[in-house]
Amino acid sequence: MVIAIASDSAPKEATLVAFLPSAPEPKVKAEPEPIAPNLAAQPFLPVRPVVTRPRETPWQRRIWYGLAMAGHSGAAFDGWTTHRAVAGGYGQEANPFLRPFAHSYAIYAATQVSPLVMDYLGKRMMMSQHGWVRKIWWLPQTAGASVSFLSGAHNVGVVH
Incomplete structure (x- = not known):
């Protein structure tokens, strides 16, 4: 320096x-x-996902498809009996959303909307993160199919 x-x-x-x-x-x-x-230092351990999504079992899938077929069959039965009762002059459609379709064959397509919504809701409930919701996933489809079959049976009683 x-x-x-x-x-x-x-x-x-x-x-x-x-x-x-x-x-x-x-x-x-x-x-x-x-x-x-x-x-x-330790070797890397496998990382588990933070959130695990519930999966449907093959048994649940079979039940879901069976309930979907029952719901759509009930809706078709309700549509057929409604069209038959309205076309024969035995009564009128009480549902204001279906009333415009009651005098035509469009009633068959219109009655299929409710089972589609119930199928979607049941599937979402089956895959829910909440355990109590997963236990009652079958309820919307069962209720929809029951109401459709009961409405169809009522319409048959009105015609006869």
């Missing part, structure tokens, strides 16, 4: 200005220290 001295008119007074290096020093050392491996 070189020491730079500034001199004034008085030669006795020397002021130390700065320590200046003779050459620039590297910021990183040329010989890095070896990294010691961590002896406590």
